[in-house]
Amino acid sequence: xxxxxxxxxxxxxxxxxxxxxxxDRLGMLIVLLLLIGIMSIFAPSFTDPGNIMNILKQSSxxxxxxxxxxxxxxxxxxxxxxxxxxALSGVVSVMxxxxxxxxxxxxxxxxxxxxxxxxxxxxxxxxPKLPAFIVTLGSMTYVRGLAYVITGGYPVVLISExxxxxxxxxxxxxxxPVYVMTIVYIIMFIVLKYTLFxxxxxxxxxxxxxxxxxxxxxxxxxxxxxxxxxxxxxLAGVVMASRLYSGxxxxxxxxxxxxIAAVILGxxxxxxxxxxxxxxxxxxxxxxVLTNGMTLLNVDYYWQQVVMGVVIILAVLLDRIRRx
Amino acid sequence: MGxxxxxxxxKRKDYQSKTISPILTMDSINKxxxxxxxxxxxxxxxxxxxxxxxxxxxxxxKSTLMKIMAGIHQPDADSGKTIYxxxxxxxxxxxxxxxxxxxxxxxxxxxxxxxxxxxxxxxGTKFKKNKFGLVKWNDIFEKADHVLKSIGSTLNPKVNVSxxxxxxxxxxxxxxxxxxxxxxxxxxxxxxxxTDKEILKLFGIIDELKQKGVAIVYISHRMDEIFQxxxxxxxxxxxxxxxxxxxxxxxxxxxxxHMVGRELVDLFTKKSEVTKIRSKEEIPVLELKGISDKNTxxxxxxKIHEGEIVGLAGLVGAGRTELIRTIFGLSELKEGQIILNGxxxxxxxxxxxxxxxxxxxPESRKEQGLMANLSVKENILMNRLPTYRKFKLLQKxxxxxxxxxxxxxxxxxAASKEQNIMGLSGGNQQKVVIAKWLSINxxxxxxxxxxxxxxVGAKTEIHKIICNLAERGLAVxxxxxxxxxxxxxxxxxxxxxEGELKADLSKEEATQEKIMYHATGEINQ
Numbered sequence: 122x123x124x125x126x127x128x129x130x131x132x133x134x135x136x137x138x139x140x141x142x143x144x145d146r147l148g149m150l151i152v153l154l155l156l157i158g159i160m161s162i163f164a165p166s167f168t169d170p171g172n173i174m175n176i177l178k179q180s181s182x183x184x185x186x187x188x189x190x191x192x193x194x195x196x197x198x199x200x201x202x203x204x205x206x207x208a209l210s211g212v213v214s215v216m217x218x219x220x221x222x223x224x225x226x227x228x229x230x231x232x233x234x235x236x237x238x239x240x241x242x243x244x245x246x247x248x249p250k251l252p253a254f255i256v257t258l259g260s261m262t263y264v265r266g267l268a269y270v271i272t273g274g275y276p277v278v279l280i281s282e283x284x285x286x287x288x289x290x291x292x293x294x295x296x297x298p299v300y301v302m303t304i305v306y307i308i309m310f311i312v313l314k315y316t317l318f319x320x321x322x323x324x325x326x327x328x329x330x331x332x333x334x335x336x337x338x339x340x341x342x343x344x345x346x347x348x349x350x351x352x353x354x355x356l357a358g359v360v361m362a363s364r365l366y367s368g369x370x371x372x373x374x375x376x377x378x379x380x381i382a383a384v385i386l387g388x389x390x391x392x393x394x395x396x397x398x399x400x401x402x403x404x405x406x407x408x409x410v411l412t413n414g415m416t417l418l419n420v421d422y423y424w425q426q427v428v429m430g431v432v433i434i435l436a437v438l439l440d441r442i443r444r445x
Numbered sequence: 446m447g448x449x450x451x452x453x454x455x456k457r458k459d460y461q462s463k464t465i466s467p468i469l470t471m472d473s474i475n476k477x478x479x480x481x482x483x484x485x486x487x488x489x490x491x492x493x494x495x496x497x498x499x500x501x502x503x504x505x506x507k508s509t510l511m512k513i514m515a516g517i518h519q520p521d522a523d524s525g526k527t528i529y530x531x532x533x534x535x536x537x538x539x540x541x542x543x544x545x546x547x548x549x550x551x552x553x554x555x556x557x558x559x560x561x562x563x564x565x566x567x568x569g570t571k572f573k574k575n576k577f578g579l580v581k582w583n584d585i586f587e588k589a590d591h592v593l594k595s596i597g598s599t600l601n602p603k604v605n606v607s608x609x610x611x612x613x614x615x616x617x618x619x620x621x622x623x624x625x626x627x628x629x630x631x632x633x634x635x636x637x638x639x640t641d642k643e644i645l646k647l648f649g650i651i652d653e654l655k656q657k658g659v660a661i662v663y664i665s666h667r668m669d670e671i672f673q674x675x676x677x678x679x680x681x682x683x684x685x686x687x688x689x690x691x692x693x694x695x696x697x698x699x700x701x702x703h704m705v706g707r708e709l710v711d712l713f714t715k716k717s718e719v720t721k722i723r724s725k726e727e728i729p730v731l732e733l734k735g736i737s738d739k740n741t742x743x744x745x746x747x748k749i750h751e752g753e754i755v756g757l758a759g760l761v762g763a764g765r766t767e768l769i770r771t772i773f774g775l776s777e778l779k780e781g782q783i784i785l786n787g788x789x790x791x792x793x794x795x796x797x798x799x800x801x802x803x804x805x806x807p808e809s810r811k812e813q814g815l816m817a818n819l820s821v822k823e824n825i826l827m828n829r830l831p832t833y834r835k836f837k838l839l840q841k842x843x844x845x846x847x848x849x850x851x852x853x854x855x856x857x858x859a860a861s862k863e864q865n866i867m868g869l870s871g872g873n874q875q876k877v878v879i880a881k882w883l884s885i886n887x888x889x890x891x892x893x894x895x896x897x898x899x900x901v902g903a904k905t906e907i908h909k910i911i912c913n914l915a916e917r918g919l920a921v922x923x924x925x926x927x928x929x930x931x932x933x934x935x936x937x938x939x940x941x942x943e944g945e946l947k948a949d950l951s952k953e954e955a956t957q958e959k960i961m962y963h964a965t966g967e968i969n970q
Contacts, residue, residue, distance in 0.1 A: 315838045317830050324827055327818035334775075334813055335827050335881065336799035394818035 148439070149388055149403045156407060160414035167417055174296060180409035181298035182207075182364075182373075184402060185357040186380035187387075188309045189239075189350030191401045194384050195313075196326045196346045197393025198246060198253035202238065203354035203380060205265035207373040210235045210358030212268050215277050215284070215368030224283045231362070232355040238264055239351015243344035253347075261377070268370035277368040288363025298360050305353065309398045322346060327394030382429075383408055386436045407432075467492050468660050469514070469547075469629060472525035476509055476518060483509050484520075487686045489679050491629060491660040496651060498675035498692065499664045502704055502961070503761050503926040506684040507664050508552075511631050514662070515549045516542035530628075543569070548622035552633040554614045556606045556621075563589035563602035566621045592624045596650050612643040619650060630654065631662040636670060637762060648674055666760045668697045668965045680704055698958070701965065705928055705957035727751060728787040730920035731889045733772070736781030741767040743944040744781070749889070749920040754911065756935030757924045758960045764944040765924045766808055769891045772922075773805040774798040785888070799828070804882035806875075808893040808924075814878040815866050822848040822862040824877050829884040851880040855910055872896075872903020879910060890914060892923040896930060908934050928957045942966045 160167040186203045193200045214231030218224055238260060245256045279285065290297040313319035321342045324332045333339050362368045386404030389396025411432065415425045467490040476484040484506045491497055499507050512518040514527075516536030526533050529545065536542045539549075556565045566589040573584040589602035598616050606614060615635060622630055636644045651661060651674055663675055671678065672692060680687040680703040687703050729748035737743050741764035749755050757765050770776045772783060774792035782789050785801055792798045798805070807813035816824055825848050826833065833844050848862045855876045859869055866874060875895060882890065895911065896904045911934060915921050925931045931938055938955045940948040940963035948963040 311838070315841075317834060317837075317839065320823065320827070320830055320839070323819060324816050324823075327816040328812070330813050331807075331816055332827075334773075334795055334805060334807055336796050336885075337827070338796060394816070 149386060149400060149407065149436070152436075153403050153407050153410065156410050156414070160410060160417070164414055164417035167414055172413065172417075174299075176406075176409050176413050177299045177302075178296040179413070180405050181296070181302040182357050182361055183376065183379045183383060183408070184302045184405040185305050185353050185360070186376060187383040187401045187405050188305050188398060189353035190377070190380040190384050191387070191389055191396060191398050192309070192313070192322060192346045193253070193350045194381075194389050194391065195322050195393055195396055196343055197329070198343070198346070199257060199381070200239075200242065200347060200350045200354075201254065201257040201377050202242060202260040202264055203350060203357075204373040204376040205261045205268065206235045206238050206351055206354035207358035207361060207376060208370050209238070209264050209268040210355035211362030211365075211372060212272050212277060212358075212368035212370055214359050215279050215362050216271065218279065218281045218284050219277065224281055227284070228287070228359045231359040232352055235355015235358060236348055236352040239348040239354070240344060242351065243347030246347060247340040247343035265370070272368065272370045274370060276370070279362065279366045279368070285363050285366060288360045289366070298364065301356070301360055305356070306398060306402055313398055318342065318345060323394055325393075379408065382433050385433065388440055407436075465492070466531075467528075468530060470526075470528040471510075471514065472527070474510065474513060474527070475521040475524045476506075476513060477521055482684060484513075484684045486525075487681065487684070488525075489514075489686075489689070491662065492677075493628075493658045493660055494655050495676040496655060496661045496663050496674050498671045498678040499662055499681070500671070500678055500700055500704055501681035502928070504683075505681040505704070507681055508633060509684075510681065511549065511633060511662065511664065514542070514629070515539055515547055515631060517549075540569070543625055543627075546626060546628035547631070548625055548627040548629070549631040550615075550618045550622055550633065550635055552637065554611070554618060556614055556617060558607035559605060561586075561603050561605055562593075562600055562609075562617050562620075565606055565617055566592055566602065566624050568621070570624075588624070589620070592620045596620060596623065596653070597646075612639050615639060615643075615647070619647075623654075627659060629660045629662070631664075633664045634666070634762075635663075636665060636667065644670070666762075666965055668700070671700075672697065697965070698962070701958050701961040705961050729784075730786060731772075731922070732784040734782040734784065736768075736771060736783065737779045737944075738767055738771045738776050739779055741944045742771060745941075745944075745946050746781075747939060747946065747949075749922055751918045751920060752915050753936050754915045754921040754923060754934055756931035756938040757922060757941065758926075758928065758931050758938055759941035759964050761926070763941040763964065765941050766893055767944075768941070769805065769893055769922065769924060772798070772889075773803060773891060799885060802886065802888035803891065804885060804887035804889065805891045806878050806882065806893060806895055808897075810871070810874055810878060810898070815874060817865075817867050819866060820863045821852070821857065821859045821866050821869065821877055824866045825851050825857075825862075825880045826884065828881050847884075851883065854883075855880050856906060870900070870903065872899040872907065875899055875903070875907060876910070879907070883914075887919060890919050890921045892921065892925075894924055894926065896925070896927070904930075928960055931955075931960070932957065940964050 166172055186207065190200055190203065210231040213234050214227045217230050218227035222230070242257055242260050245251045246253045287297050287301065292300060313322065321332070321337050324335070324337055325339050325342050329339055358373070361372060365372065383404035384396070384401050385391065386407050387396065387400030387402070389400060408429065411429065412425060415428065420428070469491040471487070471489045473486040473488060474484055475482065475486065487506065487510055489510065499510070501507050509518060513520050516539045519536070520527075527535070534545070557568070563586045567585050573581040575581040586602045593600050593602060596616065596619060598620065600609070600613060600616065606617060609617065635647060639647060654661060663671070665671055675692045677690065678692050678695070678700065679689045680700065682704060727750055729750050731749045733745055733747050735744045735746050737745070745768055747755070757768070759765050767776060771778055772792070774794045774797055783792060784790070790801055792801065795805070811817070816827065822844065826844055830839065833840050833847070845862070851857070852859065852862060857869070857873050857876045857880065859873060866877060869877065892911065896907050899907065908930070911921060911923065923934065932955060936952055938950045938952070938960060939946055940950070940960055942964055943966065947966070948959070950959060
């Protein structure tokens with residue numbers, strides 16, 4: 122029923138149905154706008170350009186992780202290893218740069234490490250068909266372990282000034298990570314909507330058996346999905362290292378959970394096959410605005426966590442209600 | 446149908462007068478699932494100590510009737526009464542029926558593999574507790590052992606079910622049913638997975654149960670078994686009661702006649718004059734030489750020529766789906782050769798099959814055919830997406846045009862091509878699945894129950910589509926459990942029974958009776 126309503130565009134519709142469709146499409150955007158409205162009333166400094174930039178900058182790392190996470194969750198999987206990949210990639214790129222490797226090469230190497238870790242996740246999920254949760258739980262542990270091994274557990278301070286631009290620099294008054302995030306989302310939007318791979322992600326996530334019978338190379342699609350998640354985690358790691366002026370093996374602990382929360386808030390279905398990258402970025406901003414606003418309103422940090430948890434459950438509940 | 450009811454009543458009266466009162470009487474049972482009526486005024490009577498064979502084609506309503514008898518389904522409100530041991534009963538759930546003595550042994554084994562035999566047998570009863578309030582294991586194993594011994598089984602009740610063979614598991618199922626002191630035991634295809642020796646043992650047990658006065662409902666597709674062990678039979682067809690009688694007063698041929706007896710009305714019929722002449726000289730498009738898979742399919746050889754529609758008939762479990770899956774590279778080929786246009790090919794995956802021009806419309810539309818989350822358009826074009834790319838990007842305009850073309854060609858009725866596929870009727874969904882395959886220009890089309898769950902109108906349209914495709918030169922292999930459909934659409938009909946091809950009938954010689962005869966393995970007519 123619901124799907125019928127959403128899609129029959131040229132039939133007469135009552136105002137009620139129309140508003141339902143609008144809410145279906147824009148639900149979380151409305152929530153985000155409401156939140157922004159509330160925050161700007163109660164916390165006047167919320168709308169300061171500086172604060173806005175701050176929100177954007179802070180959410181960029183989670184946003185990049187969440188973009189990759191969206192792809193994986195669309196296939197019906199999960200990637201718990203992105204926080205660890207972020208740490209390893211950051212450490213690797215900083216160490217290479219410090220060893221005299223040109224900055225772009227060092228950064229590319231960091232991203233490549235992420236890609237490789239993701240491809241390994243994908244292989245074990247797709248070919249021997251191990252549960253994604255288990256595979257990425259394992260890699261979450263071993264990847265972080267590797268980051269500790271190669272650094273001996275200590276942060277590696279960045280020497281090159283050029284390296285700092287991508288995470289800590291500004292371009293036309295806007296922090297560079299915001300550009301990175303924007304580019305990632307534009308590319309991912311196009312990939313998911315207008316490429317073969319993107320449509321195969323939806324097909325496999327929606328019905329793996331039917332996809333296989335249709336001749337889609339399901340294994341390859343899955344491996345690519347996890348590889349992309351790993352690659353973007355690697356990119357996030359490089360940006361993070363640049364922002365912190367150092368490669369830190371302990372960075373990004375539990376950031377995979379923020380990414381997952383953003384994807385879910387953005388309306389992507391956990392069983393796969395349904396969701397949009399636009400939703401994910403809205404989910405990221407909802408979390409960022411909520412955190413930032415609560416801090417401005419002097420809400421106790423521990424209470425902020427309580428609120429965040431409740432919001433996530435409510436968001437999913439809302440999603441369930443509006444779809445039934 | 447009015448006259449038919451009169452006839453039914455008369456027959457039942459005749460029968461009743463000969464006997465003592467039945468232990469269970471079900472009178473004009475109706476059952477509908479979401480507006481589809483699957484049982485219409487069905488009657489059945491069971492007597493103590495009899496084996497009652499319940500016969501009928503796939504989808505005749507046997508399982509539904511049994512499920513109502515066992516309380517798994519509830520009959521519709523306008524049904525007649527169910528009288529059990531002299532009182533009217535209305536089961537609300539299977540537990541009620543089981544506690545009162547009606548047990549089912551399901552076709553699929555329903556044991557918990559990681560629990561012991563003893564636990565499985567006594568599952569659903571209250572376990573005795575020891576003085577600490579914990580489970581008293583000895584009691585469970587003793588009771589289970591007692592039941593097992595009573596059916597002549599030497600299985601150790603402490604052993605995990607997962608270590609047992611299928612036949613042994615079947616024994617556990619029977620023991621479980623008997624542990625409840627059942628007075629009615631329903632056996633749904635109990636012999637399907639047993640070897641001949643094990644079947645003999647099963648019959649021994651059934652004989653003993655008969656002596657004890659248990660009434661047994663026996664569902665089986667194997668004619669020889671039915672005649673070996675049953676006393677009486679009831680035949681259902683298309684959800685209706687057809688006849689009841691003593692097995693000694695009938696014959697396999699007679700039973701088959703009752704089971705099929707459907708009229709061939711309103712079905713689109715293929716004209717196959719042209720193809721017949723051609724097919725003698727040409728190399729077949731698809732040829733199978735003695736192929737077997739790991740489990741079911743045994744030594745199947747067949748040829749399909751250009752433009753030919755070959756129907757593949759048989760009962761559920763005969764290995765038809767498995768055969769098609771083997772051709773499509775979904776299950777492993779153990780022996781034999783697949784030859785396409787005179788060339789031997791190796792097919793290890795659907796991807797390879799598709800490259801060779803083989804299309805496959807699977808048995809279960811929802812689980813295997815459709816991407817429920819995507820639009821009509823994307824479902825149609827999914828196979829061909831790579832061809833709509835320009836600089837790696839999919840071209841929306843081109844895709845829209847192509848989708849419209851297929852929607853028009855196959856007459857898919859949808860509000861819009863952007864509509865979600867699940868909003869379509871079953872028939873239109875099936876057209877979409879077929880359209881998906883046309884886009885690869887296949888040479889061979891494998892259809893597995895192409896009109897299951899499709900209304901009559903759409904059925905005819907799908908038949909027309911299939912025939913049009915054959916006229917364009919496709920070789921079509923169509924599985925169907927609906928005999929009228931097989932007879933109407935096919936040029937030739939193959940019948941499978943227990944993994945083997947039993948018959949190759951031309952359109953002229955094939956009749957429902959003949960097909961059913963071969964399908965039930967009754968070859969020496």
